[in-house]
Amino acid sequence: MLRIIGGTVYDPANGINGEVKDLYVADGRFVSKTEEGQTIDATGMVIFPGGVDVHTHVAGGSINFARAMTPEDHRRTQAFIRTKTRRSGLGGMAPTTFATGYLYAGMGWTTVNEAAVPVLSARHTHEELRDIPILDKSSLVLMANNEIILDLLEDGEDERAKHILAWHIWAAKSYGVKAVNPGGVASWKWGKDAKHLSSKIEGYDHITPGVIINKLAKMVDSLGIPHPLHLHCNNLGAPGNVETTLETMRHLEGSRAHFAHLQYHAYGGDDWGTMKSEAAQLAEYFNAHPNMTTDAGAVLFGDTVTITADGPWQHLLYKLTGRKWGNLDVENETGCGIVPYTYRPSNLVNAVQWAVGLELLLLINDPWRVFLSTDHPNGACFWRYPEIIQLLMCADFRNDCMAKLPPEIKNRITLPEINREYTLYEIATITSAGPAKALGLPHKGNLGIGKDADFVIYHHDKDIARMFGHPRYVFKGGEIVIDDGEIREAPQGREYLIKPSYDPNTDDFLKPLFEDRYCMSFENYPVEMERIEHAQIQNCDATDATN
Amino acid sequence: MKPITLKLKREPTVTLEAEVICPDGFAEMSHEQIAASVVYHGKRQVRLDEFFDIEGERSEHLVLHGSLQRVRHLGRGMSCGSMTIHGDVGMHLGALMKGGQIEVFGNVSDWIGAEMSAGEIHVHGSAGQQVGAAYRGSLAGMRGGLIVIDGSAGIEVGMRMRKGTIIIGGPAKDFAGLQMKGGTIILRDGAEIRTGAWMHRGTIISLKPLALMPTFAESGQYNPTFVSVFSRLLRRHGFELPNDPAKGVYQRYAGDRSVPGKGEILIWKGHPEG
């Protein structure tokens, strides 16, 4: 039991904007009052709900491949020393699992959503998630290039496809549906791509990326999945791709959708030489359409490693950089490319990307619909979030940074014309309350009575990056996990899953199809429930989802 | 300046990691501070004076004596001063070195001068593998400075080096100049196989015939001026490179075509006597 007194509380989920308020915790949740336990005096300090990351890549085959590819980064990075109660680890571009928990918690994040899991490697992903301490976790299963589902959509068997989709979500023990470059990854198996919503998909005659997106979003809504279709649009990273993105948004009117790392989908121009920001155009459309949420996928300058199921894009990036390239192929389901990359302010394309991420965060006016992310590790590593918060809160700092960009950046970005500065209340929204709501986790990102006592106490500091990089205390489930930079406890977190309903005959229907295509037996495919530590099954409510 | 002397008094039973033995740190330390410096005997932290008799203090010149084969990381990242070592030395000697000089009267193990950027290492004996190389995964090995090995060397001499010079007196093993990106390797006594494999740029000079990769192409014979200039610079290390047209010529090979790279391998061909 715990009492936190005198702190200035920012709790957007309850409309509390910087009020001095005492908080009470018992059994891991907020309670109305308790007289027992430790008292922490937070007078003059700032209290936030624990951060929630709606889109990150922290576990599974692809990030684990990235780890193998970057020993040179592991050597130069922060190392966590083992103690009697804590495991060792390494930070850096692709942190090890234990370090991932320490680093996220170290800056006050307590819930993360692993955004890309092929069913075939779901068992592996859950094993890694179990080795990420402190955090609560969820994961999204990759479905937009699954051969069996695409075949059913090709034949117009939409209802059947929906049951198969629900079956796969449960088989993977996942929390929702991710679509990456729908149709494009399937085409990449033949070395081709599908850049537009009407593009031909190799091996199919009727369906297009547009059809897949549309149908998947409707299935997700009709199954009542708490988190909407989580979409990585086609044509990522390419100049002029804003057209594809807008077309996708128009396709999804009437459905819920979460647009992942929108920064990578907001470019104008015809080629790398003329590439420019179209964040303003995209934000304008987005602001007018409340059916959508997004995360920024912001870029920061420096070294990172890019990881995405978008294989064709990664091959292009490998050719552009001439550096290392890893490429994974996951049988009938998806694939993945991995390329270490350095974003440089002197590089005009990188400079535009840097500006676009910030522009989207600043031009989308509803903080409940745009969330802080870097698409870790693609745009930057997650442990650099405090730098982005500083860029959002301090226009002067932003202007200082812009002065270092090449002069040709003028007329390519709108960032210099934006004066908006985020308030602490808005930061608490885009880092916690908003993403928790979008994920459908009402007990997260919320300091109300009965909610999970995951929260952070920050020192007030004019240096915003320092303030958010070094919390005074971090609490997870009412327990102090970080105390002035020291890791005090590393408790095991939960994993959120859903079990959408599907036709009980689905197994019988799927088995022969599966055994025709896959190289494992059908019984071995679904992840066993015993493998999930502290599993928590969230409800799917088919009536509730679409409003 | 009077040097600090370290004499090994008992041989470590497992590896002894002693990156603290470095001129940069010792230049500012009292005798007691030096003696109390932490070294790792296996996983256990022990005082430096448990393994060494130490004389002197506050000096950037170090003299070491003893069989130091199990002692690793000596002079790691040093930027100034000197280390003179009488005895055989373990791995990573002078790795990441930024300046100063190391001289070894004995043999050295693997990874000496790995990823160094400046300074000089002279080994009077032989060296192990990966002299002046890049650590696994790094894009660049040695970035500057000079390594002279009087004896032989193991595989992957100068792997991915970008700049600087490595001179091997005895024969080198496989993959000398592997994936080299710049700089110069001089093989005074030739090398085994796959010399210059996958090289992008840079120069390898061999005074003995080499069995080259099939992806190198002959590209003329000449007596390059830069060899003479280079030879004058190397005189203080006690040898010269032949370049008298009356005595012989360098056969030039370009490659590695698989990359495709623009490196060059020069092999000295002496004219037959008389």
Add this chain to the structure above:
Amino acid sequence: MQKSKFLPRGRKDRTVVLVDIRETKSAKAADLFLQVRPGKDFEMLTILRAMIKGEHVTDDQVAETGLTTDVLQDLIERMKKAKFGVMFFGMGLSMTRGKHMNAAALLTLAAEMNAFTKFVAMPMRGHGNVTGADVIMRWQTGYPFGISFNRGYPRYNPGEFSTVDILVRGDTDCAFIIGADPGATMPRPAIEHLAKVPTIVLDPHVTHTSRLSRVHITTAPAGIAAPGTGYRMDEVPMPLRPALNSPYPSDEEVIRRIKEAIAEKPDWMTDQPQMIFSQV
């Protein structure tokens, strides 16, 4: 062989090329057999890398590998025409002269083939759960093998921290062997060192290593009498369900009990910060 939507005729729609230093039984199953001269794998692969880019390599240079320019040209044409190529490789490549660079040559060729068509490469791992060990070490430490924890955090350097090198140099004063029989496969100095230091072996069977060990704990064979997870060589994990009962404990249980016993002892890490920013 599996028939599929894109390869409806199964084996007939596939082309198998075997490369080896001698004609093995597998050659009969292949459409094309290329006999490369022993020790010339690296050269052959490097020539292929040059030739796919249109670089000229002379007939004499190609002949050194035991093959001819025509044969390699034909191979390249088949590879470029393939819709989806896979290169499998094993210890004949990675454990012969050139070792990791032979594997690197094949992986680089596979990467570079993607300029023309889809290609991937996959190692055929040794027996046992080698891939599983590799995968888990990566997520827990960032590195696949050859890891030292003596400084309290993971460090990696094959050649320095890999088992055979540590044993040959005698850099360890104790050995704990699980799921392997180095006494049967490693060079003599390594085996002699294992016999010299206290060696502890966990194995269901009596092995070369268990014979020279101080302690041999018999364990239940994983996958037969003990459950667990095995990672396939494509890194897909498979549940292992035991078919038999065993009177012996599983490896996991033995290790857990050893770990608990060690936890009772005083910690060997003296006061250290929780994290450091400059590694050795």
